[in-house]
Amino acid sequence: MRTDPCIAPHTAEHPPLPVLSRQDIALLADTFKLLGDPSRLRILLQCLAQPAAVNDIAGALQLSQSLVSHHLRLLKAARLVIGERSARHVYYRVADNHVSHVLRDMAIHLTEEPTQD
Template sequence: MKRQAPELSQQYIQPLADVFKVLGDPTRLRILRVLMNQEVCVRDIADELGMGQSAVSHQLRILRDARLVQFRRDGKTVYYSLADAHVFTLLDVGLEHVAE
């Protein structure tokens, strides 16, 4: 059964393209993969990816500006997580697609 393409109005084309631009960076995809499992602090993301905290923070700012991640503070520690279930689904389906 063939699926019908959803209507894509002009007001959504550029924002959607912007999301895909943000997702087009391998480092940001690696960060998002870490966040698919749980909420994580910047230091732990940096350690897991073998990157500096400053570089991770820069990428997280881009992801936050694109509304793909959210954060919360606990004292001086900042924890990040995926913004919502849509982001998880987008990544999960993308990973499934490239694994086929």
């Protein structure tokens, strides 16, 4: 059995990665490109903190409501956020624990002291 030297062996804490097709890898790359926009990433982090409506996100991040709506449409299409209607507003939150873990783990990684190799 060949293993990829760039992928750590799986353990209980780190289950094996699924085998990804070229199409899956392209979709994964597109998802990371989507997260490469600072405004989009700020919106996603805002939705991670707590569910929020478009006008609340726009006010908190000092962005226009139309820009926030546009970014949320893209994030929703990529299954990174979901919207839940309550009365007259739709409240957006991070779609699931996978997305939450990626965001939290990367934030922690970024703020840690680098290790010496």
